[in-house]
Amino acid sequence: MNMEPEYKPRKWRVLGTTPARRDGIDKVTGQAKFGDDVHLPDMLHGKVVRSPHPHARIKSIDISKAMAVPGVKAVITGADFPPLNQAVVAAGEGGSVSMQDIADNCIAKHTVFYDGHAVAAVAAENPHVAEEAAALVEVEYEILPFVQDVREAVKDGAVVLHEDFVPGAFLFPTQKALPNAGRLQLAVGDVEQGFKDADIVVEREYTTATVHQGYIESHITTCRWDSEDHLTVWTTTQGAFAIRDFLASILNMQLSNIRVIPMEIGGGFGGKDVVYLDPLAALLAKKTGRPVKMAMSRAEVLKATGPSSGIYAKVKIGCKKDGTLMAADLYLLFEAGAYPGGPIAPGALCALTRYQIPNVVIDGYDVMVNKPKIKPYRAPGATQSNFIVETVIDELAEKCGMDPIDFRLKNATVAGDVLIVGMPVPPIGTVEMLQAVKKHPHYTAPLGGPNRGRGVSYAFWFGAGLTSSCELHINADGTVNLATGSADLSGTRMTLAMQAAEALGVPLGDISSSVSDTDSIGYTFQSVGSRTTFATGYAIIKAAEIILDRMKQRVAMIWETDVANVDCTAEVAGIADFVDRNDPHRRMHFKEVAARMDETGGPISADFTANPHGVGFQIAANICDVEVDPETGKVQILRFTAFQDVGKAVHPDYVAGQMQGGVVQGLGWALNEEYWYNKEGRLANASLLDYRMPTSLDLPMIDTVILETPNPGHPFGIRGAGEVPIVPPPAAVANAIKNAVGVRMNRLPMSPGAVLEALWAKEGKPASVKVA
Amino acid sequence: MAKKTHVETTLNGDAREFLVEPRQSLLETLRDVLQLTGTKEGCNDGNCGACSVLMDGVLVNSCCVLGVEAQGRTVETIEGMGTTDNLHPLQQAFIEETGMQCGICTPGFLIASKALLQKTPNPTEDEVRLWLAGNLCRCTGYDKLVRAVLKASKAMEAA
Ligand code: FES
Numbered sequence: 001m002n003m004e005p006e007y008k009p010r011k012w013r014v015l016g017t018t019p020a021r022r023d024g025i026d027k028v029t030g031q032a033k034f035g036d037d038v039h040l041p042d043m044l045h046g047k048v049v050r051s052p053h054p055h056a057r058i059k060s061i062d063i064s065k066a067m068a069v070p071g072v073k074a075v076i077t078g079a080d081f082p083p084l085n086q087a088v089v090a091a092g093e094g095g096s097v098s099m100q101d102i103a104d105n106c107i108a109k110h111t112v113f114y115d116g117h118a119v120a121a122v123a124a125e126n127p128h129v130a131e132e133a134a135a136l137v138e139v140e141y142e143i144l145p146f147v148q149d150v151r152e153a154v155k156d157g158a159v160v161l162h163e164d165f166v167p168g169a170f171l172f173p174t175q176k177a178l179p180n181a182g183r184l185q186l187a188v189g190d191v192e193q194g195f196k197d198a199d200i201v202v203e204r205e206y207t208t209a210t211v212h213q214g215y216i217e218s219h220i221t222t223c224r225w226d227s228e229d230h231l232t233v234w235t236t237t238q239g240a241f242a243i244r245d246f247l248a249s250i251l252n253m254q255l256s257n258i259r260v261i262p263m264e265i266g267g268g269f270g271g272k273d274v275v276y277l278d279p280l281a282a283l284l285a286k287k288t289g290r291p292v293k294m295a296m297s298r299a300e301v302l303k304a305t306g307p308s309s310g311i312y313a314k315v316k317i318g319c320k321k322d323g324t325l326m327a328a329d330l331y332l333l334f335e336a337g338a339y340p341g342g343p344i345a346p347g348a349l350c351a352l353t354r355y356q357i358p359n360v361v362i363d364g365y366d367v368m369v370n371k372p373k374i375k376p377y378r379a380p381g382a383t384q385s386n387f388i389v390e391t392v393i394d395e396l397a398e399k400c401g402m403d404p405i406d407f408r409l410k411n412a413t414v415a416g417d418v419l420i421v422g423m424p425v426p427p428i429g430t431v432e433m434l435q436a437v438k439k440h441p442h443y444t445a446p447l448g449g450p451n452r453g454r455g456v457s458y459a460f461w462f463g464a465g466l467t468s469s470c471e472l473h474i475n476a477d478g479t480v481n482l483a484t485g486s487a488d489l490s491g492t493r494m495t496l497a498m499q500a501a502e503a504l505g506v507p508l509g510d511i512s513s514s515v516s517d518t519d520s521i522g523y524t525f526q527s528v529g530s531r532t533t534f535a536t537g538y539a540i541i542k543a544a545e546i547i548l549d550r551m552k553q554r555v556a557m558i559w560e561t562d563v564a565n566v567d568c569t570a571e572v573a574g575i576a577d578f579v580d581r582n583d584p585h586r587r588m589h590f591k592e593v594a595a596r597m598d599e600t601g602g603p604i605s606a607d608f609t610a611n612p613h614g615v616g617f618q619i620a621a622n623i624c625d626v627e628v629d630p631e632t633g634k635v636q637i638l639r640f641t642a643f644q645d646v647g648k649a650v651h652p653d654y655v656a657g658q659m660q661g662g663v664v665q666g667l668g669w670a671l672n673e674e675y676w677y678n679k680e681g682r683l684a685n686a687s688l689l690d691y692r693m694p695t696s697l698d699l700p701m702i703d704t705v706i707l708e709t710p711n712p713g714h715p716f717g718i719r720g721a722g723e724v725p726i727v728p729p730p731a732a733v734a735n736a737i738k739n740a741v742g743v744r745m746n747r748l749p750m751s752p753g754a755v756l757e758a759l760w761a762k763e764g765k766p767a768s769v770k771v772a
Numbered sequence: 773m774a775k776k777t778h779v780e781t782t783l784n785g786d787a788r789e790f791l792v793e794p795r796q797s798l799l800e801t802l803r804d805v806l807q808l809t810g811t812k813e814g815c816n817d818g819n820c821g822a823c824s825v826l827m828d829g830v831l832v833n834s835c836c837v838l839g840v841e842a843q844g845r846t847v848e849t850i851e852g853m854g855t856t857d858n859l860h861p862l863q864q865a866f867i868e869e870t871g872m873q874c875g876i877c878t879p880g881f882l883i884a885s886k887a888l889l890q891k892t893p894n895p896t897e898d899e900v901r902l903w904l905a906g907n908l909c910r911c912t913g914y915d916k917l918v919r920a921v922l923k924a925s926k927a928m929e930a931a
């Protein structure tokens with residue numbers, strides 16, 4: 001990692017304040033325009049025909065009955081798509097994605113790989129007609145055996161999904177290994193010797209469920225194909241450029257002929273940066289010559305968009321009696337879903353990286369099963385691997401008779417330590433965070449009742465840099481238009497405007513901040529990887545520096561002096577005043593320079609495309625109190641405190657919101673959320689009633705503690721904040737359950753049934769009721 | 773295509789007439805027939821509360837009501853709650869307390885909260901949590917949302 005020291009400490013004028021968000025009024029009055037709010041004249045509605053089988057060969061598709069329905073304008077199948085013009089596209093950080101897989105996931109050509117896999121699409125005058133017609137598309141299948149459990153899928157003789165596959169490359173490429181899996185191995189030291197040198201060794205097996213991002217807005221797109229063969233797409237996405245690039249490849253078009261207009265987005269969490277409906281709607285629009293809108297039902301979202309991996313894992317960790325970690329051996333099977341590319345790399349990398357362990361081996365597999373193709377979900381892979389490691393760490397601390405925070409402190413990596421991937425740890429407050437947890441009044445507060453317990457957990461995540469573009473335009477009245485290509489999922493127009501105001505030395509109220517479409521701004525990677533406030537902010541600060549330099553030139557022109565004599569006070573005083581170095585009384589304000597742009601050569605604007613590398617990592621910790629009902633197994637969260645180091649909190653309220661939102665998603669993983677497939681391999685709980693996400697009633701207030709260890713890789717010290725909060729909660733809950741009722745949970749979710757089974761097992765009672 | 777029915781209703785205080793197919797939900801009627809897109813869809817099967825509206829003052833999921841059922845009734849949607857210049861105290865509190873991230877759930881939460889405060893002007897935190905349990909938010913973790921409702925109730929009491 002390139003750790004160029006970018007951070008310049010200064011007194012903040014705008015950063016750290018909590019202004020009200022400007023898109024707030026639009027959102028509370030219902031005026032904000034989301035994907036489904038697009039209504040074009042003469043628009044048609046599309047509906048997808050989906051496979052009811054988890055694995056089958058498509059023998060034939062008969063569209064005649066569907067076409068005969070009055071109001072139906074077109075039906076397409078996989079055969080209508082052109083050959084791909086690009087087999088593999090870059091996905092940042094050295095990763096790449098197989099376009100063939102993405103295209104086949106949008107619409108199956110020969111074989112369906114999961115319940116809900118698209119096989120055809122219909123366009124009609126209204127959505128009801130489209131739905132009726134979709135039901136009349138006749139698909140003849142040859143049903144194939146299927147496999148949905150990762151353990152089964154790696155066995156000899158398992159059902160093979162793809163005879164030939166390109167191994168997945170999420171972050172790091174995997175090597176093709178078993179018939180259904182890519183493999184990633186990481187090792188350092190001598191693990192065998194490490195375990196010999198250890199006094200205490202804990203070995204456990206784990207499973208976690210497939211879980212969904214659960215954004216409240218489903219996938220929606222509207223496509224128009226005009227007479228000049230240009231495609232315009234209004235869609236709800238975390239990354240307009242990614243949608244454009246995927247469409248160009250799948251539709252075999254040149255990039256400049258596609259314009260993607262990102263709408264307000266109703267949540268994403270990693271699940272909305274790829275195409276599902278867009279290629280289908282585009283082709284239907286081409287075929288019919290009319291705009292086509294397509295929206296997924298909730299059941300379609302759950303069945304056919306990318307959830308996060310369920311896993312099976314074996315963990316073995318050993319330490320000395322004094323708590324010094326000696327060796328760790330991890331065997332990880334991560335679900336990839338129907339195509340390669342699950343989060344095995346970040347899952348493996350984040351499993352242990354917060355601890356100094358001299359001898360480590362991680363053997364990870366990206367395993368294909370007959371479930372939808374997995375998508376990243378907020379710190380992808382890390383929540384699963386954190387759960388399995390942090391519960392074993394807790395057990396080791398217990399066996400050493402040590403306080404769990406002291407145990408973690410003893411082994412915490414600090415700046416300069418080398419991670420298992422050979423990357424040095426940049427400055428980050430690992431020790432400070434663990435000390436903050438120990439010092440917090442929550443840590444020592446009385447629990448006040450039976451069956452109550454307290455647990456802690458500590459987590460690590462990398463974050464991402466990648467490409468961001470921005471434009472700054474100075475108006476004659478001294479106000480500023482800021483345009484970026486970064487989708488705003490949570491208020492980043494504000495956190496970016498705040499950085500622009502800080503960097504330019506102008507009032508926040510003078511900045512107008514907007515998200516541009518792909519025709520109007522330079523390439524920008526998706527709003528993923530906690531990168532928007534960090535990386536797009538970085539680009540903005542660089543563009544602001546160019547703006548101030550250009551303004552200095554104008555001032556020099558007006559003063560008829562050399563530009564070297566003009567100074568700007570933005571960095572010192574936070575206000576952009578231009579001063580004559582030789583005559584400090586000669587000053588000119590930002591607004592005055594703006595007013596005189598015309599006479600000095602015309603408008604001033606700057607764009608910048610950045611690819612910052614100093615992401616600076618993210619760490620988080622939790623303290624969680626639970627009460628377990630021993631009769632029902634239900635776990636109630638009583639109190640929760642989340643700690644996170646964000647480098648510099650641009651807008652502390654938003655940071656707290658990210659932490660609270662991430663924690664509650666983590667609590668959903670911990671307690672309720674899971675995909676249930678029935679014997680036929682069909683998703684049995686494809687609704688928000690049965691896929692049980694936390695409600696307001698399930699939770700207490702979530703207290704937050706924000707720590708700020710500046711990230712040297714960002715001029716303002718910012719690190720990404722959006723992902724790591726989801727990582728520690730499941731382990732914190734599991735450790736709290738142990739302390740409440742004495743059972744160590746080894747699976748997610750820790751639903752009432754799972755907890756009851758564990759309690760029965762502890763008491764030596766046979767499970768009288770079979771709970772899956 | 774199904775035959776349409778003529779419906780007369782009072783929508784956000786104004787008399788409105790429209791034609792709607794009997795199978796169209798009130799949610800679809802509001803959004804697609806009347807172009808009032810402030811009411812949002814999250815699930816279309818009664819499980820998320822994003823589509824909350826008031827019908828004769830009663831909180832309903834508009835995806836589970838038919839458009840034809842609006843005949844002779846009053847319907848209140850987010851568009852009738854407050855304007856940019858004159859926000860409802862709940863809307864004000866949601867902005868001040870950052871009671872939203874992506875904002876897709878926000879109209880539904882506001883309508884549901886309004887119904888709560890009509891019934892229980894001074895709710896406890898538990899009462900707010902219980903009442904809002906039919907509205908899902910995936911972004912906020914509910915903390916700031918609940919605080920916003922409690923704050924608005926105080927503001928409305930003081931007013
Ligand atoms: S859309 Fe009506 S309850 Fe979800």
Ligand code: FES
Pocket residue numbers: 216266267872873874875876877878908909910911912
């Ligand atoms: S703010 Fe996004 S779902 Fe509530």
